[in-house]
Amino acid sequence: MSKTTEVAVRRTELVPCTRPAPPRLAPPVRGWLRELVTPAPLHSYLAPGEPCRIVTRRHWAVPLWRLARGGAMMTPIGVLTFLLPGVLIFQVALALGAVAHAVWIGWCILDWRVEQIAVTDTRLIRVSGILSTTVDIVPLSKITDMTLRHSIPGRILGYGQLRVETAGQQQAVGRLDFIPAPGAVYRAML
Numbered sequence: 001m002s003k004t005t006e007v008a009v010r011r012t013e014l015v016p017c018t019r020p021a022p023p024r025l026a027p028p029v030r031g032w033l034r035e036l037v038t039p040a041p042l043h044s045y046l047a048p049g050e051p052c053r054i055v056t057r058r059h060w061a062v063p064l065w066r067l068a069r070g071g072a073m074m075t076p077i078g079v080l081t082f083l084l085p086g087v088l089i090f091q092v093a094l095a096l097g098a099v100a101h102a103v104w105i106g107w108c109i110l111d112w113r114v115e116q117i118a119v120t121d122t123r124l125i126r127v128s129g130i131l132s133t134t135v136d137i138v139p140l141s142k143i144t145d146m147t148l149r150h151s152i153p154g155r156i157l158g159y160g161q162l163r164v165e166t167a168g169q170q171q172a173v174g175r176l177d178f179i180p181a182p183g184a185v186y187r188a189m190l
Contacts, residue, residue: 042116042127045135053188054119058112059159059178066108070101077101117176119188124164126173136173140189142166148186162186 042055077094084090107130115128124143126136147163154160160182163175179185 059180062112062178063109070105
């Protein structure tokens with residue numbers, strides 16, 4: 001069981017999502033790259049004093065699944081590298097493909113890392129995105145149906161899928177995959 005899951009299961013009382021800022025004499029200095037790939041903190045999207053019931057991110061199986069897919073895609077590149085050792089153009093093309101694939105895997109892991117899902121007493125909020133931040137908000141009063149689904153690997157590893165349906169045509173948050181402790185998230189939304 002992951003640390004996030006344990007926190008989500010044990011937390012039953014409402015806690016504010018805000019952290020008091022320490023007193024500073026000068027503005028904080030952050031690197032431009034970190035500023036570029038880090039979304040704004042979750043509490044910047046909340047009303048003052050709005051309590052959170054659950055704050056989590058998707059399960060650690062998401063980057064693990066992407067790494068497994070990446071390893072499966074890198075195997076043919078490695079085989080072709082050994083089968084075509086004397087052809088330089090193929091070696092260069094395969095090396096560039098391997099580097100591009102490694103960058104893609106890193107991007108996917110960073111995307112998983114910055115995504116946050118929160119349930120407050122009035123809203124469901126999902127913050128995602130690396131270069132451009134997307135904030136999806138669904139008021140809990142607008143949710144008409146919720147479906148909780150556990151697959152066999154999800155039961156073993158402790159994640160599930162939560163489908164949220166609202167009265168409108170377009171749903172901001174339609175399906176939440178790989179949610180750790182989905183029962184606790186489901187109960188927090190009731």
